[in-house]
Each structure stands twice: as structure tokens, then as C-alpha cells.
Amino acid sequence: MSFQPIENYGVIGNMRSIALVGMDGSIDFLCYPDFDSPTVFVALLDANEGGRFQIQPQLTNMRIRQLYLPDTNILLTRFLAEEGVAELTDYMPIEKDVEQPNEIIRTVSVIRGNVHFKMHCQPRFNYARSAHRTEIAERCATFFPIDDICPPMALYSTVALEQHSEDVISHFDLQAGATATFVLGGLRPRDQPPEMEFVGQRFQQTSGFWKTWIAKSKYKGRWREMVNRSALMLKLLISREHGSLIAAPTFSLPESIGGVRNWDYRFTWLRDATFSLYALIRLGFVEEAEAFIEWLKGRLGDNAERGPLQVMYGIDGRQKLDELTLDHLSGYEGSRPVRIGNAAYQQLQLDIYGEMMDAIYLANKYGDPISYAGWQDVQRILEWLRKNWQRPDEGIWEVRGGGRGFLHSRVMSWVAFDRALRLAQKRSLSGPLDEWQRTRDEIRNDIFTNFWDDRLQSFVQAKGTEDLDASALLMPMMRFISPVDPMWISTLRAIEGRLIEDTLVRRYDVKRTHVDGLPGEEGSFIACSFWYVECLARAGDLERAQLLFEKLLGYANHLGLYSEELGANGQHLGNFPQALTHLALISAATYLDRALSGTGETVWR
Numbered sequence: 001m002s003f004q005p006i007e008n009y010g011v012i013g014n015m016r017s018i019a020l021v022g023m024d025g026s027i028d029f030l031c032y033p034d035f036d037s038p039t040v041f042v043a044l045l046d047a048n049e050g051g052r053f054q055i056q057p058q059l060t061n062m063r064i065r066q067l068y069l070p071d072t073n074i075l076l077t078r079f080l081a082e083e084g085v086a087e088l089t090d091y092m093p094i095e096k097d098v099e100q101p102n103e104i105i106r107t108v109s110v111i112r113g114n115v116h117f118k119m120h121c122q123p124r125f126n127y128a129r130s131a132h133r134t135e136i137a138e139r140c141a142t143f144f145p146i147d148d149i150c151p152p153m154a155l156y157s158t159v160a161l162e163q164h165s166e167d168v169i170s171h172f173d174l175q176a177g178a179t180a181t182f183v184l185g186g187l188r189p190r191d192q193p194p195e196m197e198f199v200g201q202r203f204q205q206t207s208g209f210w211k212t213w214i215a216k217s218k219y220k221g222r223w224r225e226m227v228n229r230s231a232l233m234l235k236l237l238i239s240r241e242h243g244s245l246i247a248a249p250t251f252s253l254p255e256s257i258g259g260v261r262n263w264d265y266r267f268t269w270l271r272d273a274t275f276s277l278y279a280l281i282r283l284g285f286v287e288e289a290e291a292f293i294e295w296l297k298g299r300l301g302d303n304a305e306r307g308p309l310q311v312m313y314g315i316d317g318r319q320k321l322d323e324l325t326l327d328h329l330s331g332y333e334g335s336r337p338v339r340i341g342n343a344a345y346q347q348l349q350l351d352i353y354g355e356m357m358d359a360i361y362l363a364n365k366y367g368d369p370i371s372y373a374g375w376q377d378v379q380r381i382l383e384w385l386r387k388n389w390q391r392p393d394e395g396i397w398e399v400r401g402g403g404r405g406f407l408h409s410r411v412m413s414w415v416a417f418d419r420a421l422r423l424a425q426k427r428s429l430s431g432p433l434d435e436w437q438r439t440r441d442e443i444r445n446d447i448f449t450n451f452w453d454d455r456l457q458s459f460v461q462a463k464g465t466e467d468l469d470a471s472a473l474l475m476p477m478m479r480f481i482s483p484v485d486p487m488w489i490s491t492l493r494a495i496e497g498r499l500i501e502d503t504l505v506r507r508y509d510v511k512r513t514h515v516d517g518l519p520g521e522e523g524s525f526i527a528c529s530f531w532y533v534e535c536l537a538r539a540g541d542l543e544r545a546q547l548l549f550e551k552l553l554g555y556a557n558h559l560g561l562y563s564e565e566l567g568a569n570g571q572h573l574g575n576f577p578q579a580l581t582h583l584a585l586i587s588a589a590t591y592l593d594r595a596l597s598g599t600g601e602t603v604w605r
Contacts, residue, residue, distance in 0.1 A: 001047040003333050004028070006253060007557035007572040009044075010066055010075045011233070014092035015240035016102050018249035020044060020576075023064050025077055025088050026054035033102045033186065035239065035246050035315055036266040038126040038150055045252055045338055046329040051124030053184065055108055057086040058116045068559060072210035073232055074203070075559075084113025086174075093202045094209045103185030105199060110174040119159075119170040119182065125150040127326050127340065134166045141168040142187065156183040156194050218284035219586075221593035226553055229560035230582035231283055234276075237579050239315045243291030244268040245276050246315060248564070248575035252326075254335035255565055255574050259520035262335055264342045265564075265575040267312045267321060270299070270352040271396065273359040275583040281366050282590045293363040296356070300377035306348040307388065308381045309356060311398070313345075321345040347394040348403065353385045354412025354419075358478070361419035369427055379431050382420055386439050389413040390446075395462075396471045397507055399516040405463035407451045408471040411480050414443040418479075447480075452487070458494035459487075467513045468498050470505050473531040476538055477587075483538035492535060503548040504566060505529045523565035523573045526555070530584035537592045545592055552585075 009020040009028070017037070020029040028043040028050070042050035059081035066077045074091040089107045108117060125132055125145040132145045141155040141163070155161070159172040159180045172180060183194045213235065219227050238245045251264035273296055280289040298317050304310035310319060323343035331338045360378065364370050370378070389410070392403035417440035424431055450463050461469035472491060476483035499506045504524035508515065529552055536545035555570060556562055562581040564574025 001043070003044075003047050005571060006332075006563055006576050007561075009557075009561075009576065010068070010077075010090075010559045011236060011249065011561070011577060012073060012075050012090050012092050012104070013236040013249070014094050014102065015236065015238055017092075018236055019090075019092070019104060020250070021075055021077070021090050023066050023077060024054065025056045025079075026052045027090075027104070028052050029250060030104075031249070031266065032153070033151060035237075035249060039128070040123050040125055040150070040153065042124065042128055042329065044250070045332055046128065048330070049124065050128050050329065051122045053104075053106075053121045053123075055088055055106055055117065055119045055182070057081075057084070057108075058118060059084060059086070066558060068229070068232075069207065071214045071228065071232075072207050073236055074207060074210070084115040084176075085111040086115050086117075087111060089203070091203070091206050093206050101186035101188055103183055103194070105202065106182045106184070107179055107199065107203075108174065108181075109179040110176050112176050114173060114175050116171070116173050117180070119157075119168075119172075121155050121168045121182075121184070123153065123167075128329060129326075132166055134163055134168065136161055136163050136168065140193065152187045153184065154187050156196070157181070158196050216284055219282070219590060219593075221589065222596070223549075223553070223589045223593065226556070226560055227283070227586055227589050230585050231279075231285070233561060233577055234279070234579060234582055235285075235288070238288055238292070242315050242317070243288075243295040244313070244315045244317070245272060245292060245579060247272060247312075247580065248578050250575045251340055252335070252338040253332055253563070253573070253575045255522040256335075256520050256567070257333050257573070258335050259522075260335075260337065261518055261520060261522055262331065262337065262339055263344075263575070264321075264323070264340050265578075266315075267342060267345075268295075268315055269312045270296075270309060271311070271349075271355050272580055272583065274355045274362070275580065275587065277359050277362045279583045279586040281362060282586065286367075289363070290367060293359075293367060296359055296363070297371075297374055299356075300374060300381070305346055308384050309352055310345055311347055311349045311352055312342060319345065344394070344398040347398060348391065349395060349398065350385070350389060350391065350393045350409040351396050351406075351412035353381065354415035354478070356381075357416040357419040361423050364423055364427065370423070370429075375429055375431070378420060382416065382436065383432075385413060385416055386435065389439070389443060397516065400518060401516050404465075404515070405450075407447065407459055407461055407463075407469065408474065410443055410447050410451065411475055411478060414440055414447070414480060415478050417443070444480075456494055457487075457490040459491050461508060461513065461515070465513070467508060467515070468495055469508045470495060470499055470525065470528040470531070471507070473505075473528060473535050476535060477531065483535065484540065489539065492539070495532075500532065503529055503532070503551045505532050523567045525565055526552075526562050526578070526581045527564075527584040530581070530588040534584075534588040534591050537588070537595050542592070542595055546596065549588060549592055 030041045031037045032040045043052040063080045077088040079086045135142045144152045248265035252262040255261035323341040325337040329338040395406035417436045461467040505528035507525045533549045561577040563572035563576035564578040
């Protein structure tokens with residue numbers, strides 16, 4: 001079987017786990033029961049051996065349309081042909097009781113004609129490493145993994161099921177107006193199977209949940225549909241139990257086809273903390289912002305291997321995220337190795353201290369004041385940073401070619417002390433303020449002295465180089481430099497000349513710098529493209545910013561979702577869907593909309 005393009009997928013979820021549903025009606029990726037659990041279906045990374053759950057009408061010359069029902073995360077796939085029209089509705093119910101089984105509901109219906117369907121449920125537990133045995137009873141198939149790593153699962157159905165080896169299949173016909181339903185999830189007690197007659201009620205409850213939630217959004221601007229879709233997608237990535245936000249629900253989707261830049265993103269990055277809070281606060285989602293703030297507070301008391309904080313954490317805050325390769329999986333279109341875990345958790349990345357302090361500052365500005373114990377933790381962290389901000393590190397892009405003195409790490413170290421000083425002044429908090437101010441000013445002087453290249457008329461990626469980096473686009477957004485400062489404008493022009501094609505922005509020149517220590521290439525980085533748009537808007541170039549923003553919207557997939565990168569031919573690359581991309585979209589859309597309306601910012605650092 002062949003691979004579908006990454007952009008051919010939609011996602012469904014319930015803030016515990018997420019499934020990727022292809023336009024062919026196949027669930028090709030599912031970690032179960034949690035975001036970072038082993039997979040049950042992973043055909044996305046091995047089309048032949050990975051396992052899938054497919055429901056498809058047997059129609060000739062089908063045309064397929066896929067859409068979300070308005071203001072929900074309920075996915076509808078429509079199959080159209082001369083002999084009939086059928087629809088597949090996929091969603092994961094949002095249960096009030098978190099102890100309820102975590103389930104996927106799939107309902108097929110026929111709109112016109114008499115349609116024959118084929119269903120094939122092919123679980124492959126523990127990243128397709130564990131065998132299982134299957135038992136079939138009355139319209140129920142139960143899958144028992146032979147090890148204890150994965151929980152057993154059950155498939156309930158309104159049509160007859162057949163066992164095929166250890167898989168389950170079903171062939172059935174439906175006439176116009178008829179439906180069939182499948183419920184896949186955790187094993188229920190024998191006397192409590194899902195009540196299929198109440199599936200319609202569960203659909204209405206799920207639809208109502210999403211519509212009620214998105215109605216809280218304060219954004220009423222020009223790009224409401226795309227902003228709301230980004231918000232709905234981000235909500236899927238927020239752990240209902242912990243309040244943390246994962247970077248993406250997938251792992252090892254390649255940054256270039258056939259390449260080795262394949263990483264696991266099913267974790268929470270501190271780097272996303274500021275962007276997450278900024279987006280949630282801008283849109284008015286107070287509960288999610290408060291839950292994420294509580295999770296962040298829990299990290300203040302941690303101690304990591306390379307400093308008080310580490311780059312990323314498990315959704316529950318765990319620190320150990322060992323990186324392994326799954327050599328038995330062929331990888332997306334042969335892109336190997338397939339990795340789970342992420343060794344970058346052991347890196348030194350100094351920018352995270354700025355992102356953490358910016359998040360704390362925003363939380364205090366728009367939420368509850370910081371506690372005494374929390375402020376003591378902040379002082380402890382800043383004392384460490386005061387002694388270590390000049391160290392070489394792996395930087396925002398988590399390079400694996402050795403540490404350097406990166407510009408972005410310096411800028412965010414400045415942000416850490418700047419926000420701490422602002423917070424102390426606003427909340428009348430005590431601390432070594434004079435020392436913090438001296439350090440902040442020392443960092444600022446270091447940046448203007450050692451990271452400015454007179455020949456290029458630009459700030460450079462790292463001390464002692466002439467390389468450029470798109471992370472510099474965050475400098476005016478973080479209030480380090482004015483968006484109309486001549487030094488910044490010339491830096492922006494230099495970045496445009498080297499890293500930008502129209503509205504597509506590369507992080508850095510892979511061929512020129514060799515900074516990441518990896519072979520091969522990568523595509524343009526979509527979040528950087530939205531940062532570029534926001535920089536143009538902040539500099540007052542609103543007409544160009546709007547044009548490029550609307551062109552960027554055209555690179556979304558058919559459902560308004562984005563991956564991490566775009567290839568040379570516009571194909572989506574990297575893990576999908578990507579939180580940072582959608583966070584950057586929300587930031588650019590809200591700022592640009594207010595600038596065009598002449599209302600200015602209502603949320604600012």
C-alpha cells in the first residue's frame with residue numbers, strides 16, 4: 001500500500017489522544033490511550049505493517065470531500081460517485097467522567113443509492129512490535145495484546161464482524177437513509193457495552209461541547225474561520241488531565257522525504273509556553289490559560305540535568321524522554337530512522353528561560369499573582385541564568401552539531417531578566433533588582449556589540465559567524481528592539497534576501513551553515529512565515545503583510561491544518577498538525593487584524 005500525503009489527513013480527539021483520519025476513510029495513526037502512549041495504528045509510518053482502521057464504500061470513480069462540521073472537531077468524509085453517495089463521520093466523544101473509556105465513534109451513512117462497504121480493523125500494538133489475539137462475540141471484537149504494555153481494546157459494531165487472522169473485517173450493504181456504527185476504545189465490562197441507540201445523543205453532546213467552547217473566543221476579525229480552526233486544533237493538543245500542550249500528536253514525520261530529520265513531538269516544549277499563553281489570552285480562553293499556568297508552575301521547582309529547567313517535558317511533567325529508533329518500521333516514504341522519545345531534552349537551550357519568564361509575566365498580568373514560593377523559584381532560576389547566560393548552547397532549533405553562542409539565546413536571556421524586573425515592579429516584589437538590571441543591560445550590550453555585522457548590516461545567527469537565522473524575527477515581537485529601528489529594518493531586509501521566497505521562510509541556510517550537524521535539507525518553516533508577516537505588520541507595512549498572510553492561508557490543507565514545514569512543491573512536511581504553526585498564525589492574525597482596523601493591541605508584553 002502507498003503513503004498518503006501528510007496534508008491528506010484530518011484529526012479527531014478528546015484531549016487525551018488524537019487519531020489521524022485519511023481522505024480514504026482510514027485511521028492511519030493513533031496513540032492510545034494517551035497522546036504519548038504507544039501506537040495502535042501506525043500505517044502513517046509503515047503502510048504495509050503499521051496497522052490501520054479503514055472504512056470505505058466500494059464505489060467506482062469516487063470523488064472524496066473531507067470537512068469539519070462547523071465549529072467542531074467532528075470530521076466528515078463524503079464519498080461521491082454515479083451509483084451512490086456515502087458519508088463517514090468520525091469523532092471522539094468528550095466524556096464528563098474522565099474514567100469513562102476513551103473511544104472513537106465512526107458512523108457511515110448512505111445519502112443516495114445502495115452502497116457496499118468494507119471495514120478492516122488491523123491493530124498493531126506497541127508501535128507494531130506486539131502481537132495480539134482476537135476474540136469475536138456478538139457484534140464485538142476484543143483485541144488482547146500479548147504483553148502488558150498496551151491495554152486491551154474492543155470494537156463494537158451494529159453490523160456483523162468476521163475474524164481474519166487476528167484482524168477484523170466486515171462487508172455490509174446500506175441503502176439510502178441507513179447507517180452503521182463502529183465504536184473502538186477501551187474494554188468495557190461485559191454487561192456495559194456502548195448503547196448504540198444513544199450514539200446520536202453522544203454525537204449531539206460532542207457537537208455541543210465544541211460549539212460551546214469555540215463560542216468563548218473573543219476573536220471576531222477578518223480571518224475568523226481560520227483562527228477558530230487553529231484554536232479548535234490547539235484545544236485537541238491540550239491535555240485534559242494535566243493542562244499541558246503537546247507540540248504535535250505524531251512522531252518521525254520527515255522534514256525532507258527520505259531524510260533523517262525525523263523527531264518525536266508528542267511532548268510539551270517550554271518554548272511553546274509563551275506562544276500558548278499569548279494565543280489563549282488573546283482569544284479569551286481563560287480556563288486553558290490557567291490550567292497551562294498551573295502546569296508551568298510545577299516546572300519551576302524541578303531541577304534538570306543541564307540547569308534548573310529543561311527544553312521539554314512529558315505531558316505529565318516527567319523529565320526523562322529517552323530517544324529510541326524503531327528499526328522495524330520503514331518510515332514515511334522510506335524516511336528513516338523512525339524515532340520515539342527525544343534526546344533534545346538533555347540539551348542546554350538558554351532561550352527557554354526567557355520563554356518561561358515571559359509566560360510567568362503574562363500569567364501575572366492577566367491572571368492570579370505569583371505565590372511567594374513561586375517567586376522564590378524564579379529568583380533561584382534567574383541566579384543560575386545570571387551565571388550561565390554566556391555559555392554556548394544548542395539554541396532554539398535544537399541543533400546537534402555542537403553548542404554555539406546563538407543570538408536568539410542571548411535575546412531570550414535578556415527577556416528573562418526584563419520580564420522579572422517588570423513583574424517585580426508591578427507586583428512590588430523583592431529581589432536583587434539592581435543585579436538583574438545590570439545583567440539585563442550587559443546582555444543587551446553583548447548583543448549589539450558581538451552579534452551585529454556591519455558588512456551585512458544585520459544581526460547574525462551566532463557570534464563570530466555571518467549566517468542569518470529566522471529566529472531573529474522574534475526580536476521586535478519580544479520587545480527587544482523597535483520594529484522600525486533602522487538596525488532591525490536592515491536585518492529584516494537581509495533575512496528577506498537570504499531566507500525568504502515570497503511568503504515562505506527558511507529557518508537558516510542548511511547548506512551554508514551546517515549548524516545542525518545533520519545531512520540533507522529541510523523545507524520552509526511555516527511558523528517563521530507567520531512571524532515574518534507579523535514583523536511586517538509591526539513595522540507598518542500593512543498592505544504587504546495582509547497580502548502575504550492571505551497567501552500563507554492558501555498553504556493550509558483542505559481542513560485548515562498545517563504541518564511544521566512546506567517542501568519545495570508545497571507539500572506538508574514534519575509532524576502534523578503542528579502547534580507552533582497554529583500559535584504563530586493566531587498571533588499574526590490578531591495583531592494584523594487590529595492594526596488594519598486601527599485599534600492597536602489589547603494584549604501586549
